[in-house]
Amino acid sequence: MSYVALYRTYRPKTFSDVYGQSIIVKTLQNALLYEKFAHAYLFSGPRGTGKTSVAKIVAKTLNCRTAPTKEPCGKCDICLGIDKGDVPDIIEIDAASNNGVDEIRDLRDKVKYAPSVGKYKVYIIDEVHMLTQAAFNALLKTLEEPPKNVVFILATTEAHKVPATILSRCQRFDFKNIEIKDIEENLKVIVNKENLKISDEALYAIANTAEGGMRDALSLLDQVISFTNDEITEEDVYKVSGGLSRRFINELLVVIYKKQPQKALDFINQVIADGKDINRMVSDIILALRDVLLDKIRKKVIYPDLKELQSNLIYAYLDILNDLQQELKYTTSKRAYLELAIIKMINHETVALVEFEEKLISLEKELSNLQEQIKNKEFPQANTKVQQPTIENTTQQSNLKPLVTITEIEDILNNGDKDKKDLIASGWSRLSDYDNPSLKTTAQLLFEGSLEAVGNDQMLLVYDDLITAKTMFKPEVKKQVLKIINSKQKLIKDYTVLIKPDWLVIRLDYANQYRSGIEKPVLKPMDLHLYDTTVKETKQNKKRSEIVDFAIEYFGEELVKVEE
Template sequence: MSYQALYRTYRPRNFSEVAGQEVIVKTLQNALLHDKIAHAYLFSGPRGTGKTSIAKILAKAVNCEHAPVKDACGECATCSAIQSGVISDVVEIDAASNNGVDEIRDLREKVKYLPSMAKYKVYIIDEVHMLSTGAFNALLKTLEEPPKHVIFILATTEPNKIPATILSRCQRFDFRGISPKDIEKKLHAIKELEQVKITDQAITEIARYAEGGLRDALSLLDQAISFSDDLVTEEDVYAVSGSVSKTNLMRLLDFIYKKETTEAFALLNEMIEDGKEVSKIVSDLISTLRDLLIEKNVVFDSERPTKYLEELSKQYSNDRIYFYLDVLNGTQNDIKWSNQKRAYLELAIVKMIDHKQIDRIDYHDSIEVLNKRISGLEFELSKIKSNPPQIIKSKDKEVSTDSQVLEKETSREQKPLVSVTDIERILNNGDVEKKNLMLKGWDRLPQIKDPRLETTAMLLHEAKLVAATNREILLVYPNKINCRLMLKQQTKKLVFDILNAKSKLIDDFVCIDEASWNILFDSFIKQWKSGNKKPTLPKLDLELYQEDEDTWQPGSVALAIDFFGKDKVMIKE
């Protein structure tokens, strides 16, 4: 059989070919150059990160006929013999199958003999954590004081299982997982050498799937080359690795977001029929949501691995992503010990679509969208106010020079819900103790689970409680829409039920928007500091007027009517 796997063909033969372990390579090269070779080394780290390869390179370098050198020449008789494996002075021992006391006693006897050809006898003990307690004890004395011609290199993926007495006698090197960038660089080099036709996206996916193991990446590349007809694509990588394609993951999340249960289940069934494991689907969903969270909250350069989620991230709030991750994390733990893996995933999808927590998240998302629209409208309104349209009078009628003239509504003829006098009264009769008493329970408002009060409690929690008297409180919201919603009679009744549940704390409350509050409070503070202990606030139109009360509507419907107008909202049963 002439073909050799890529991970064997491209195993590093000298330090310059090692990928992603720069610190370890530099340390060992300096030790070789200055002839400061330790008698025992411990290489620990994840699989496929170069532990055994570097052990073999170190064995060649210490025995190179041109030593001391930073790297083995690879050409002298000793280097060639070690590379081809025909020399008995470099011994590889698999501790998984040679883990008994007798094997280690035999090794202890053989280390006494001088090397046959090389300068040092090098023992590479792979998976050393598999040795039995008796074997470790048998190795201990030899490892502490080996003959001058012997070097031990212990390799393990689980250093926590090695006795402290062994650890303390070794020079330890912790190998890190190789970064996707380093893996991609190595794969591109192999692509050129092997003349493989593969897309850059496929290489990126192989590097991501390898999770820090270069050997895993090369094995997956080997599989993908065998699977594809001509050009290795991203889809080929998904097929041979068992991963779910980005497109299907985004489609599934979109179905969940839009609450399309039938479509989500159909896509899940399609994935499973294609041979995707349930555990892998859950794992890939978690990874996608993690990328989504990073894309939404972290600023990157234009080239970034999460750029494909740029559009999707605009419609997801952090709370929604956190909720999805919590559900999937619980599912991942559950399916480890169950034979009904698919059932658990289907239940998770239903939970992500239909859960009371999702209703709260949808409500907050709608509030956030409306807040952004209001901010935009307020900005446009401020521009109109700063540069009002001119009215040119003619004989017959008045003509506006601006087609978008803002007509004042008759709201000024209506009774105000809140006036500057109300704010002035509360500030001049402030009760700090009452305010602090109210604030103590403020953070517990989101914990209210009564379906009748839950939405109002969340809306109340969003307000800043800025002042209080012995009978009323002053709340500040980012905009006027929340103020109007809170000042509706039906909402006020629910607020009183919440705040006066245990004992009567307030008789009334007042809400204003943040922009108005900043103007009034600045005036109040300036007068107070100048010695006026009963400040008079400037006259200001708070634009909060009483409207005709209709029959009570759910919070989301009332919010839509307040924002878009009653004539624009249609309610379907």
């Protein structure tokens, strides 16, 4: 006897064999038991979810010798005949190959004849959306008023293509994708009956790869059985299906997260050499990132090695991969686009920004905890009182003039002008591509900063690094910045600059005071790390000049040599 595929061998023969469609099954069972079934049904839904199988079970239950019943007995001559396909009252029509008006007219002529064996003639029209408009018109009248002992069951994967006139004459049941757990449960039953050795991970991989289709799951299981004679593993499933194993995706995402581009590209080269489909690879990585997100809220963790991957970074990865999916539809250089996407995930400015924001959030949390500890007096008190260093005494020690003072920042914040700030901020994005060539470099510097406040005709800028912040204090840069900001109307007279860590401390202090009811908070003195080093250099040069003059006077000019 020739081998019969698993999806045919284990095709549901009763309602109890149907997985994942409990609501539809219960509704149909009650209708059949109490003889309240309709003359026409429309079964719609994805492939492999049981539409045709349920249609045959309905036909069998209608004609079973024990009817009315919720389940066909499976033992009478009609049930056995339907299973074998020998009962002429059950007519299956493939609308994909019999979609013309002549076939439907032939059906309409024969439908008036009484059933020859059972109580009802049941017409099962598969892929009904493939019928032509003329064929639908020919079917319409018969479907509306069929003979007493005739039931139509229409099955389709694309219900939106069925005319509304047909839909309105049918009871519609929408079959859903079968849940992974239901597919796994059915696979376990079949594996036990077939005496197969298969790991739980492999069962999950088959159920997950099937994407809600029981028939696809059984076909894949059949294929994997042919591939290996030993115990079926997760790796075997992914080798046959062309997908990526969880182990591989885990290792790939780890090297991406750790910013190891060469290792990531080696991984990609390996799977492409194995003949994996690039579109499928991208889809698998996206699904894996979804699982990493879900791992943060569920007990059973699928990717424990990626638990440190922050949600914002995952969203940045997903944005890059979603863009890649769209680009792959219109290019023949799929490998190049995939490699570029991997490099973007490692080095792209969006990812870098997310990582920077995460560091800032972490810093803000630490500052908040520090404030709370100070508030709750959790730090031990020393015997001697330690004076908080101020900008004034720091300046005295270093003999440097501060470029910005805490009083200046306090004045800007306490006299904030939100409307003016919003007006300046509205044109901030245009600074990155400023149209005046002579001001383009300064505009780019300005764009790199963050506009945090505007008050008393002065704006406050914040920069990430000390060098750029100090550059913004140069007179020639200030002159150009004011020219850019006031190009259309005079908005500010001056500006000052802070570095990001200092601004975070100041903002937290100001916010805490403001929330406590202080309308004009007084900021605590602190070192803002920005000084005018030219003062120190001038004094050093002056001192050196006095020494040189004394040496020339004492030893003579011909004997004095000055070296830097």
